[in-house]
Amino acid sequence: MGEAARRRPRGVTTQDVARAASVSRVTVSRVLNNHHNVTDVVRQRVLRAAADLGYLSQRPRPSLISTNGPVVTRQVPMLRDIGFFFTAVGVEVASGNPFWSAVLHGVEQEASAAGMHVTYRSIGMLAGQPDSLVEAVRLARLDGILLVGPVSEDAVRALCALDRPLVLVDSAVAGLSVDAVVSDNFEGSRAAVGHLVEAGHREIAFLGGPYRVSPPPLSYRTNTIWSIEQRAMGYRAALAEAGIRPADALYEGDSPGSFGGYAGCQRLLAGGRRFTGLFCANDESAVGALRALHEAGLAVPRDVSVVGFDDIDVAEHLIPPLTTVRVDKEAMGATAVERLVSRALSPGSVTSTTVLHVELVPRGTVAPPR
Numbered sequence: 001m002g003e004a005a006r007r008r009p010r011g012v013t014t015q016d017v018a019r020a021a022s023v024s025r026v027t028v029s030r031v032l033n034n035h036h037n038v039t040d041v042v043r044q045r046v047l048r049a050a051a052d053l054g055y056l057s058q059r060p061r062p063s064l065i066s067t068n069g070p071v072v073t074r075q076v077p078m079l080r081d082i083g084f085f086f087t088a089v090g091v092e093v094a095s096g097n098p099f100w101s102a103v104l105h106g107v108e109q110e111a112s113a114a115g116m117h118v119t120y121r122s123i124g125m126l127a128g129q130p131d132s133l134v135e136a137v138r139l140a141r142l143d144g145i146l147l148v149g150p151v152s153e154d155a156v157r158a159l160c161a162l163d164r165p166l167v168l169v170d171s172a173v174a175g176l177s178v179d180a181v182v183s184d185n186f187e188g189s190r191a192a193v194g195h196l197v198e199a200g201h202r203e204i205a206f207l208g209g210p211y212r213v214s215p216p217p218l219s220y221r222t223n224t225i226w227s228i229e230q231r232a233m234g235y236r237a238a239l240a241e242a243g244i245r246p247a248d249a250l251y252e253g254d255s256p257g258s259f260g261g262y263a264g265c266q267r268l269l270a271g272g273r274r275f276t277g278l279f280c281a282n283d284e285s286a287v288g289a290l291r292a293l294h295e296a297g298l299a300v301p302r303d304v305s306v307v308g309f310d311d312i313d314v315a316e317h318l319i320p321p322l323t324t325v326r327v328d329k330e331a332m333g334a335t336a337v338e339r340l341v342s343r344a345l346s347p348g349s350v351t352s353t354t355v356l357h358v359e360l361v362p363r364g365t366v367a368p369p370r
Contacts, residue, residue, distance in 0.1 A: 001284055004079070004288060006194045007016045007248070012053050012054060012055050012301065014028045014029060014032075014055075016053055016055070017049050017053060017055055018046075019047035019052045019079050020049035021045045021048075021050075022045075022109070023042060023045070023046060023109055023110075023113060023292070024028060024106050024109050024110055024330050024331060024333075024334035025328070025330070025331055025334075026106075026110065026146045026331050026334035026335055026338065027042060027046065027110060027113055027334060028046055028050075030168070030338075031043050031047060032046075032047040032050070041294055042113040046302065047278050048131060049348070062155075062193075064281075065132055079114070079116055079143045079144050079165070079340065079341060079344045080116060080117065080143055080146040081114075081116070081117045081118075081119055081140075081141065081142050082111060082116055082117070082119070082143060082145065082146060082337070082340060083116055083118075083119045083120075083121065083137065083140055083142040083144070083145045083146065084104060084107055084118050084120045084121070084146050084148060085121055085123050085133075085145060085146065085148060086100065086120070086121070086122045086123065086124070086148050086149055086312060087123055087124060087147060087148060087149040087150055087151050087155075087171075088100070088122075088124055088148075088149040088150060089251065091097065091362060093150070095362070096313070097314055098283075098284070098310075098312035098314065099282070099283075099310050099312055099327075099329060100149070102147070102329035102330050102333070103148065103169065103330070103332050103333040103336075104120070104148075104297060104331045104333060105330055105333065106113045106329065106330030106331060106332060106333025106334040106335075106336075106337075107146060107202055107333035107334070107336060107337055108333075109330070110333065110334035110337035110338065111335060111337050111367070113258075114270075114337065114341060117338075118194075119140055119142060121136070121140070121351070123136060125234070127184070127339065130152075130154045130155050130157070130296075133155055133156070133158060133159065134158045134159065134161075134162060136295060137159065138162075142163035142164070143165070143344070144164060144166070144167075144340045144343070144344060145162075145163065145164065145165065145166045145167070145171065145340075146167050146169055146172065146285075146336050146337070146340060147159065147166065147167070147168050147171070148169040149169070149170060149171060149175070150171055150224070150225045150227075151168065151171050152153045153173050153175075153176065156168065156173045156176055156178055156189070157176065160178060161174065163280060165181070165343040165344045165347070166178055166337045166340075166343075167179045167180065167181060167336050167341050168180040168181070169181055169182075169187065169333070169336045170183070170227050170332065171226045171227065172226055172353055173226075177351045178351055178355070179268040179339045179340075179351045179353070180209060180352075180355070181332055181335045181336045181339055181353075181354045181355045181356070182226075182230075182332075182353060182354070182355055183186070183327045183328075183332060183355070183358050184228045184355050184356065184357060184358045185227050185228075185230035185231045185234065185309075185358075186231070186233055186237070187218065187232070187234065187358065188231070188232040188234065188250075188309060188325040188327070188358035188360070189231035189232070189233075189234030189235050189279065189281070189309065189325070190234035190235075190237050190241075190359060191234075191238075191325065191358075191360045192234075192235075192237045192238075192270045192279055192307045192309065192323075192324075192325050192368035193234065193235050193238035193239065193277075193279050193307070193363065194238045194241070194242075194337065195323070195360060195366060196277040196279065196305055196366060197238060197239075197365065198279075198305060199368050200364050200368040200369050201276050201277035201305060201368075202242075202244055202276075202369075203273075203274055203275045203276050203277065203369075204235075204239065204244070204275060204277035204278070204279060205248070205250040205251070205252070205268050205275040205277070205278045205279070206232060206235045206246075206250065206251050206252070206278075206279050206281070207252050207253070207254075207261060207265060207268065207278060207279070207280045207281065207285050207289055208228045208229075208231065208232050208251075208252070208253040208281040208285075209224065209225045209228040209253050209254070209255065209256040209260070209281060209284075210221050210224045210225070210253055210254070210258075210331045211223045211224060211253040212224060221248070221251055221253075223253060223281075225256065226282045228253075228282070228365050231281045231309060237277055238308050239256075244261060246252055247273065249271050249272075249273035250268065250273055250275055252264040252265070252267050252268045254285075256281065256282050256285060257284045257285065257287070257293075258284050258287045258288035259288060260285060261280060261284060261285030261286060261287060261288025261289045261292075262288030262289065262291050262292050263288070263292075264285065264288075264289070265278070265289035265290045265292035265293065269292065269296050271295075274302075275304065276304060276305065276369035276370075277306075277307075277366075277369070278293075278304055278305070278306045278307070279306075279307050280306065280308045280309065281309055282309050282310050283308035283309065283310065283311065283312045283314070283315050283324055284310075284311045284312065284323060285308070285320070286306055286307075286308035286315075286322055286324070287314070287322075289306060290318065290322075291294035291307060292304070293306070300320065300365050301320065301364070301365050301367035302367065302370065305323075305365060305366040305369070305370070306322065306365045307322075307323045307324060307325075307364070307365065307366060308322050308323070308324040308325070309324060309325045310324065310325070310326075310327050310329070311325065311326035311327060311361055312325045315361075315363075316363065318365075319364070320363065320365050321362075322363055322365050322366030323360075323361065323362050323365045323366045324360075324361050324363070325358050325359065325361065326342065326358060326359040326360075326361050327358050328356055328357075328358075331354055331356060335354055335356065339352075339354060
């Protein structure tokens with residue numbers, strides 16, 4: 001064993017090990033914690049990478065690393081083919097979207113490590129047709145299903161009736177017994193808006209997704225996308241904690257992409273209500289909002305401070321770099337596969353929703369109001 005393997009260098013993280021071993025951070029964690037559901041091939045690759053990087057300084061080198069002889073890959077019982085069913089409407093393929101492509105990558109890495117094959121299908125047009133959705137799953141002959149993105153209660157009920165492992169990804173349905181993996185949307189948005197408040201902002205607008213308005217006298221606005229509604233709730237909570245009353249004129253929504261963000265921000269500006277801070281429910285919307293603000297002659301962050309959510313790759317390369325909330329998208333995909341495996345191994349166990357930690361990433365789009 002070389003010097004690098006005997007002494008762990010400062011700054012070596014599980015992310016470095018994951019990158020060297022070409023697996024997700026979730027897989028690295030499972031290997032280092034001796035989780036049973038990891039194939040020998042992947043376990044040896046992770047441990048070898050950890051040793052080579054010097055991550056295992058205080059640990060004896062595990063005897064599971066073998067330098068000779070064949071390695072047998074163990075396949076998860078009953079799960080040979082799993083489906084990545086992408087439900088987002090208006091997005092043709094997950095691989096072309098900066099958020100969902102990272103989730104898909106996490107799914108593929110984790111599934112490959114467990115000896116499973118992933119079948120991808122975009123089902124946006126079927127999400128509102130439960131019978132057609134069930135038929136599509138039957139024809140695909142899948143052993144387990146990842147339902148990824150916004151989804152209706154009827155669609156989830158229909159798939160639950162198929163009696164095969166099912167996990168929702170970045171969505172949840174109240175009242176249904178189904179596993180789900182989500183990010184901490186509420187706390188993340190609460191931190192994002194709290195960051196604007198701490199900078200001195202009191203007039204803070206919200207830019208979300210499509211929403212419904214309840215009948216008068218309440219006229220309450222509810223986002224139709226579960227994850228965005230959770231972020232809207234965090235926005236409202238942060239305002240309430242700061243003693244700020246939310247204003248309908250500062251609440252807008254559109255499709256959750258750059259075009260929707262552009263159009264929604266234009267409507268906020270046209271409404272005439274002044275705002276010095278803007279919280280966008282995702283980074284793609286923020287990208288569109290930045291364009292609308294620029295065209296209106298407003299500088300960021302001099303005139304308007306902007307915070308996004310998701311930390312897609314382009315966020316740090318914008319000018320100025322976008323302050324946002326980081327979601328570990330690959331871990332979301334990997335954890336979803338892990339939950340699917342657990343469900344297959346223990347079909348009668350209690351269902352659960354796994355909430356992944358998020359992190360505020362301050363960059364260059366927030367400054368005190370003038």
